[in-house]
Amino acid sequence: MDGFPGDHPDDDDGTAAGWPTTEAEARAVQERLRTRVVARDDVGPLRRLAAVDAHYSEADRLTWAAVAEVDPATLELTRSVLLARPTSFPYVTGLLSFREVPAMAAALAMLPEPPDLVLVDGQGMAHPRRFGLACHLGVVTGLPTVGVAKSRLVGRFDPPGLARGSSSPMYHRKEMVGVALRTRDGTNPLFVSVGHRVGLQTAVELVLRVTPKWRLPEPIRLADRLSRMHRP
16 A cells, blocks of 8 residues: 555645645545546455544544454454544534544554445545545555445435335535445434445445444444544
8 A cells, every 4th residue: 555645745645735624725636536436347356355443532633543444254353443533624524534544544554454445434426526545545545445434425225114224315516425324223314325346236235245233334333442442
């Protein structure tokens, strides 16, 4: 994996001076990098499946990122990473990736081998500029990614059926940006969207396959629990 934020300050991954520090710079980066998103299947055999999540420690202004890697066949945890990076960007709706990508990319880079696909706890193309956290992380690392969000950022949709596996398309500005997917009978849907190098249909099928019991996909559930372990 290459092109992690901060590694090459002259690349298009940030600004000429490095990682963006203002909202205007960040939006310009999103507009530029969104053209690099591959919205079709470009992923090989699935041997190593990972998920990433992040939480913040406001007391010391650190972003804690967790990676949970599982065996795709059994969903058993095979490797995990938890690390912290200084939080260098404010919380701004639609610009979350500029807080989380540096720590997430660094955590993924600590794995002995890159995962074949990464589930990201956040939006992909279901984003005002079609460049949410999963897209940004995928473009920066080059890894196939899928956005799996617990809440909607943009888009309209009809409520899917109450049974597990029911889904309905999400539209924003007349463009289909994702799918509202019921992963457990009677629970609120998740919002699945393209990140990078994984088509939407494949993304939905994969998310449902790795969510056998709970509302959240098992890899994301593990990454979420791990990312909170820094708390006293």
